[in-house]
Amino acid sequence: MSRKGPEYIRGESKRALDLGVAAASLLLLSPALVTGVAISAYDTRMTPIFTQPRRGKAGKTFDAIKIRTMPGDVKDNVMQGTQGTFDNRASNICKLLRRSGLDEMPQLWNVIRGDMHVIGIRPMLQDDLNRWQDVDGSLFADYIEAYDVCPGLTGPDQLYRKRQKDCNSPNVIKHSMRLGIDYVENASLVRDVRILAQTVPAILGIISPFDQIAS
Numbered sequence: 736m737s738r739k740g741p742e743y744i745r746g747e748s749k750r751a752l753d754l755g756v757a758a759a760s761l762l763l764l765s766p767a768l769v770t771g772v773a774i775s776a777y778d779t780r781m782t783p784i785f786t787q788p789r790r791g792k793a794g795k796t797f798d799a800i801k802i803r804t805m806p807g808d809v810k811d812n813v814m815q816g817t818q819g820t821f822d823n824r825a826s827n828i829c830k831l832l833r834r835s836g837l838d839e840m841p842q843l844w845n846v847i848r849g850d851m852h853v854i855g856i857r858p859m860l861q862d863d864l865n866r867w868q869d870v871d872g873s874l875f876a877d878y879i880e881a882y883d884v885c886p887g888l889t890g891p892d893q894l895y896r897k898r899q900k901d902c903n904s905p906n907v908i909k910h911s912m913r914l915g916i917d918y919v920e921n922a923s924l925v926r927d928v929r930i931l932a933q934t935v936p937a938i939l940g941i942i943s944p945f946d947q948i949a950s
Contacts, residue, residue: 739923744884748924749852756853756931757846764840768802771837775803778829784841789858792885797850799858800841804829834897842888854927855887856915857896870908878912881919889934891918 738746761768775783786798832838842858845851851858859867859882868875887893892914899907 740920741884741922743924744852744855744919744922749922749927752924752927753846753853757843760840761843761847764837764843767837768840771802771832771840774832775829775838779803779805787860789860789886790864790882791850791858793883796861797845799850800844802832802838802841804832804838836889836897839888846888850885852885852887854890854930855885855922856882856890856918857892857911858886866903867908867912870905871912874909874912877916881916884919890914890930894930894934 738748743749772783775781781803783803784800785803786800788796789799791797829838842851843853846853864879867878892911895914896902896907896911901907
C-alpha cells in the first residue's frame with residue numbers, strides 16, 4: 736500500500752522526487768535563471784539574489800533564495816502586497832519574472848539542501864502568518880499543526896494564489912489555509928506527479944479551473 740499524508744512527505748520516495756526534479760530543473764533552467772538575474776540587476780540596480788526568512792519544518796526558519804523583483808525601497812522581508820504575483824510595486828519586466836515563477840526558481844537549491852520540497856505547503860513569512868492568524872484563529876491552529884513538514888516550491892495553494900488579484904482577502908486566506916491542510920493530510924506520489932505536471936501550464940495560464948489542480 737502506497738504511503739499518504741505526512742508519512743509520504745517524510746519518506747524516501749518524496750526525497751527522491753525532490754532531488755531528481757530539482758537537479759534536472761536547475762540544469763534545464765540555467766539559461767533562464769541567468770537571464771532573470773541579469774534583468775533583476777539591471778531593473779532594480781541592486782544585488783539580484785537575496786534571501787528571505789521563511790517558516791520551515793516544525794517552525795524552524797530557513798533562508799529562501801529568490802531573484803529580486805522589488806525596487807530598493809522595499810525591504811527584503813516585506814509582507815507580500817495584496818496583489819501577490821501582480822504586485823504593482825514591481826516594474827513591468829519584473830512582474831514578468833513573478834508571473835512566470837522564475838523569481839522563485841533559485842529555491843530549487845533550497846530543495847537540494849533539504850529546506851524545502853518541490854511540492855508542498857506554501858513557505859511563509861512570519862508577518863504573513865501573523866496576518867493569517869488574525870483572519871481565522873481556529874483554522875490557523877489546524878494550519879500550523881499541518882505545517883510540521885518542509886514547505887514546497889509549488890503546490891495547490893501556490894497555484895491557487897497565482898490567479899488571485901487580492902491575496903490578502905479573508906476568503907483567499909481561508910481557502911489557502913484549507914488547501915495547505917488538505918495537501919499535508921492527503922499528499923501522495925501520484926498527487927505530487929499530477930501537481931508537478933500541471934505547474935508549468937498553470938503558470939502559463941493554460942489551466943484555468945483550479946479544481947483540476949487541487950484534485
